[in-house]
Amino acid sequence: MVNFLHDRQTLWLFGGILGVLVVATVVGQLLKLRRSNAVIDNLNARIRAWWVMSAVFALSLLTGGIGSVILFALLSFFALREFITLTPTRPADHGALFWVFFVITPLQYWLVAIQWYGLFAVLIPVYAFLFIPSRIAVSGDPERFLERSAKIQWGLMVCVYCVSHAPALLMLRIPSFEGKNARLLLFLVVVVQMSDVLQYVWGKVLGRHKIAPVISPSKTWEGFLGGVATATLLGAALWWATPFSRAQAAAMAFIITIMGFLGGLTMSAIKRDSGVKDYGSMIEGHGGVLDRIDSLCFAGPIFFHLTRYFFT
Amino acid sequence: MKRAIAAGVVGLARILAGGSVRCLECEFDSRQRIYFANHTSHLDFVLLWSALPRSLRALTRPVAARDYWDRAGLRRYLVANVFNAVLVERVAQTLLSVPAQAGVPVPHRKDPIEILLEGLGERHSLIIFPEGTRGNGVQLGPFRSGLYRLGKARPDVELVPVYIDNLNRVLPKGEFIPVPMLASVSFGAPMRVEVGEEKDPFLERARNAILELRRW
Numbered sequence: 046m047v048n049f050l051h052d053r054q055t056l057w058l059f060g061g062i063l064g065v066l067v068v069a070t071v072v073g074q075l076l077k078l079r080r081s082n083a084v085i086d087n088l089n090a091r092i093r094a095w096w097v098m099s100a101v102f103a104l105s106l107l108t109g110g111i112g113s114v115i116l117f118a119l120l121s122f123f124a125l126r127e128f129i130t131l132t133p134t135r136p137a138d139h140g141a142l143f144w145v146f147f148v149i150t151p152l153q154y155w156l157v158a159i160q161w162y163g164l165f166a167v168l169i170p171v172y173a174f175l176f177i178p179s180r181i182a183v184s185g186d187p188e189r190f191l192e193r194s195a196k197i198q199w200g201l202m203v204c205v206y207c208v209s210h211a212p213a214l215l216m217l218r219i220p221s222f223e224g225k226n227a228r229l230l231l232f233l234v235v236v237v238q239m240s241d242v243l244q245y246v247w248g249k250v251l252g253r254h255k256i257a258p259v260i261s262p263s264k265t266w267e268g269f270l271g272g273v274a275t276a277t278l279l280g281a282a283l284w285w286a287t288p289f290s291r292a293q294a295a296a297m298a299f300i301i302t303i304m305g306f307l308g309g310l311t312m313s314a315i316k317r318d319s320g321v322k323d324y325g326s327m328i329e330g331h332g333g334v335l336d337r338i339d340s341l342c343f344a345g346p347i348f349f350h351l352t353r354y355f356f357t
Numbered sequence: 358m359k360r361a362i363a364a365g366v367v368g369l370a371r372i373l374a375g376g377s378v379r380c381l382e383c384e385f386d387s388r389q390r391i392y393f394a395n396h397t398s399h400l401d402f403v404l405l406w407s408a409l410p411r412s413l414r415a416l417t418r419p420v421a422a423r424d425y426w427d428r429a430g431l432r433r434y435l436v437a438n439v440f441n442a443v444l445v446e447r448v449a450q451t452l453l454s455v456p457a458q459a460g461v462p463v464p465h466r467k468d469p470i471e472i473l474l475e476g477l478g479e480r481h482s483l484i485i486f487p488e489g490t491r492g493n494g495v496q497l498g499p500f501r502s503g504l505y506r507l508g509k510a511r512p513d514v515e516l517v518p519v520y521i522d523n524l525n526r527v528l529p530k531g532e533f534i535p536v537p538m539l540a541s542v543s544f545g546a547p548m549r550v551e552v553g554e555e556k557d558p559f560l561e562r563a564r565n566a567i568l569e570l571r572r573w
Contacts, residue, residue, distance in 0.1 A: 122537070126375070130539040136529040142536040325539060326377065 054286045055106075058231050062099055065239075069095070084249070090330030098328070098337070102234065106227050110215045111158060113230060117212045118154035124335040125150065125204040127324040131315075132196045137186030141177050141197060149173050150205050157209055160216040169206040174198055203312075203342050204335065210345040217349075219356050222288040229352065232287050232294075233301065236280045237344045240302040241309065243279075244272030261313040269306060276302040288356055297351065301344045308343025312336075363414065363439050370400070370407040374527050377541035378408045381570070385410050389482055389514045390547070392417070393504055395567055396486035397494040397525035399425060400535065404524055405484055406440060408542040415441075418476055419484040422447045443476035443483065445469045447490075470506050477511060487563065494525030497568060500560040508550035508559070515547035518563065520570035543570045 073089045105112035129142065149169065156165040178194040214229045222229075248268025256264045280298020284291045312335065316324065325333020394405055402419035409417055423444040426436045436442040446469070477483055485507075487500040508516055523540040545566050550559050 126537040126539060129537075130523065130526075134526065136526075136532075139529055139532050139536060143534055146536055147534075325375070327375075 052225065052228075054225075055228055055231065058228065058235065058283070058286055059103055062103070062235065066092070066096055066099060087330050094329045094331055106231065110212070110227075113212045113215065113227070114154055114158045117157075117208055118151065120334055120338060121150055121154070121205045121208045122146065123327060124208065124324075124333075124338060125200055127333045127335045128200040128204050129197070131319045131321065131324070132193075132200060133189075134193055134197065135186055135188065137184035138181055138193055138197065140184055141180040144176065144180060145173075145197060145201055149176075149201065153205055153209050154212075157213050157216065162213075162216060165209070165213060169201055173201055177201075207342040207346050208338060210349040211341060213349055214352070217353055217357050219288045219352070222356075228286045229288075232280070232283060232297075233345065233348050234341070235283070236276055236298045236301045237305045237341050239279055240272055240276035240298075240305050241340055243275045244268045244306065247271030247275070257310065260317055261310060264306075264310065264313075273299065273302045273306070288352075297348065300351065301348055304344040304347050305340030308340040311343070312339035359438055362435075366403065366435065366439060367407040367414075370404050373535050373537050374400070374404055374524060375539040375541070376408075377539060379541060379543040381544065382546035383517060383544045385413055387413065387416060387480075389477065389480065389511075390417075390517050391477075391482065391504070391507060391514055392484045392517045392519050392544075393487050393563065393567075394484065394519035394521050395497050396488045396491050397521065398491060398528045398530075400524060400528050401486065401491075401521055402440070402442075402484045404521060404540060405519055405542055408544075413482070416480060417482040417484060418443050420445055420473060420476070420486070443473060445472055470503060470510070473503070473507060474510055477507075477514065482514075483507075487560075491525075491530055494523075494529075497564060497571075500564050502556055502560070504563055505550060505556045505559050512549060516549060516563065517547050518545035518566035518570060519543065520545070520567050522571070545570045 069092050073085070073092045076085050077089060101116065105116035125146065129145075134142065153165065153168055156168060177197055178190075181190065181194055181197075211230060211233060214233065215226045217226060217229070219226070219229075245263070245268065247270075248263060248265045251267040251271065252263075252265030254266045255262065256266055256269060277295055277299045280301065281291055281295035283298075284294035287294050287297075289297060312324075316322065323332030324335035327333050328337055331337045392405060394401060402421060406414055406417060406419055419440050419442045421436060421440075421442045421444055423446050426432050426442065427444055436444065473483060473485070485504065487504040488498040489501045490498070492498045504516065508514070520543045521540065522543070523538055526536075526538045527540060528535040548563065548566060
């Protein structure tokens with residue numbers, strides 16, 4: 046499975062990530078030399094975390110498909126743990142939560158691993174959707190029943206179902222692209238994460254007009270437009286690594302960045318409703334796992350289905 | 358082997374409950390201490406113990422209920438070999454606080470405080486739960502007198518309040534299998550029984566120290 050070490054395009058993508066990290070680290074250290082404040086310390090903490098995240102992601106790709114499936118399964122698990130922590134469940138939900146964490150989540154990723162698309166697509170929206178309220182009802186506590194069932198289901202959809210579409214890219218059969226699907230996953234993750242980074246950078250440099258100040262004080266129109274434009278250009282520039290033409294790669298990247306933005310905004314709205322700043326503190330400078338993958342949650346399924354519909 | 362199992366226990370505790378540890382005015386060193394915490398789950402001491410630096414774990418002995426932990430199999434092994442726990446009878450504690458009823462013979466048992474003082478020895482620290490039984494995770498129950506008696510008997514030992522948040526959702530009362538949920542462990546400033554301090558005001562002060570950590 047390590048064969049794609051011989052895949053020149055993938056190596057170029059890895060090299061590109063490495064180059065960006067080196068440049069970011071140098072810029073971060075230069076900024077720190079010039080003056081030190083909370084924003085720059087946080088920036089450097091984020092860059093350090095990016096090195097770790099990139100290394101973990103690259104290693105998971107090197108193991109072939111199974112490493113990526115396991116990595117995203119763990120991300121789902123930790124993200125769901127953060128989400129459920131903020132959800133006001135009651136003791137009677139314990140049984141349902143056991144199933145959610147220890148049966149449904151592993152099962153969803155097992156379906157990705159064995160590439161059973163049919164069940165993968167309906168396990169959570171159909172089976173889990175009916176199972177969870179039933180299991181809670183069996184426990185016999187009616188207080189805030191609909192709220193509890195709905196929130197657990199929603200967490201499962203966002204943290205597990207949506208995220209599992211990223212490694213599911215590996216199961217797509219794209220003509221004359223066989224064995225190269227890892228690049229598709231790399232394209233999605235690079236574009237969606239760089240879009241976050243570029244929106245952050247544009248926002249810090251030029252940001253004036255806030256989009257939704259109550260929900261996310263750091264999201265500005267300048268950051269959004271600049272980030273979407275540059276991330277779309279980045280996606281177009283990576284067309285050679287994908288099964289897409291230049292224009293198609295740009296369109297895909299555009300949709301990924303828009304979905305990523307909406308994901309970040311939506312997940313922020315939930316945080317504000319729960320009265321917290323971040324979902325967790327697992328990743329230095331970034332917050333929790335869910336803070337880092339919120340945009341991927343929304344971009345992943347749409348990118349998956351567009352690719353599946355138009356290219357397989 | 359024991360080390361590997363201890364690392365496994367700590368890893369499992371972090372996977373289930375996260376590794377969030379907050380520390381207010383406290384330093385971790387090998388001074389003898391009694392950590393006293395709110396009690397909402399059988400896993401409380403496991404998480405508190407896991408939150409300590411590794412060098413202190415070997416010196417820190419949780420006080421655990423014999424009827425739950427001294428059972429054949431994994432629990433007894435962990436309690437004896439990994440946690441080095443001090444086991445006490447819960448039944449004996451209630452009998453001590455309730456006057457003997459006519460016709461019910463009071464079993465002759467050692468005073469649990471004696472057992473705890475022995476467990477403390479010259480170099481160990483203890484983890485105790487002064488509420489005695491697990492609460493519902495929302496209210497902090499009244500404290501039993503054990504903490505006061507320990508503090509009086511060993512004025513050289515620091516008493517450290519600890520608040521464990523959200524762990525009751527990981528393993529609620531009556532459940533067997535834990536689910537993942539981010540919990541946190543907050544250590545407060547060390548305190549002592551002041552000279553001449555009476556039992557009730559001290560227990561109130563200790564209880565408030567934990568409530569203070571909850572607000573913070």
